[in-house]
Amino acid sequence: GNSVTQMEGPVTLSEEAFLTINCTYTATGYPSLFWYVQYPGEGLQLLLKATKADDKGSNKGFEATYRKETTSFHLEKGSVQVSDSAVYFCALSDRAGGFKTIFGAGTRLFVKA
């Protein structure tokens, strides 16, 4: 079945550092891939998405590229801010899987001033 694996946290960075959160997936079909962000005390929000191989999703300075050859969708940001402190979830959804969205375990990011 489909699955998502993302790097364990927490990840602690200083402000303006480069961020990478790794995500790899297993899917039988051709999934769409997503990154969601959860700020403290809130629900998840869609951060970015990519629907086919080689697509790059981007939003708020974050980027992720759908790499079919390595089954990966790593999240990157060139310069993090304290306000980026949150939990980040990688996810996939596959029509062949009946619209079910599979989430990774989440990676907590702490950014220090």
Add this chain to the structure above:
Amino acid sequence: EAQVTQNPRYLITVTGKKLTVTCSQNMNHEYMSWYRQDPGLGLRQIYYSMNVEVTDKGDVPEGYKVSRKEKRNFPLILESPSPNQTSLYFCASSYTGVPGELFFGEGSRLTVL
């Protein structure tokens, strides 16, 4: 404003006392789903609904019931709560044309004593 509204946000109850967590969305979404979030496990799907009167089990349906009598509402029912159902619950919705692009409620933190 487009939103998914859950109530209650916080609840402490005792084993065996039936409770209902309500979920309502104002975006005319066909698809609605319930997740529970537990540390280290990410989000796990409890039940989902593709449309009115159509519901199906997710990964962890035991101990839960749902109904979808109206398009906007998707209540989660715990007939006889147990301590292992202590968790953070999220309702989410989406258009079926864009599976995986979910809109989440703010969450309901449930404690069963």
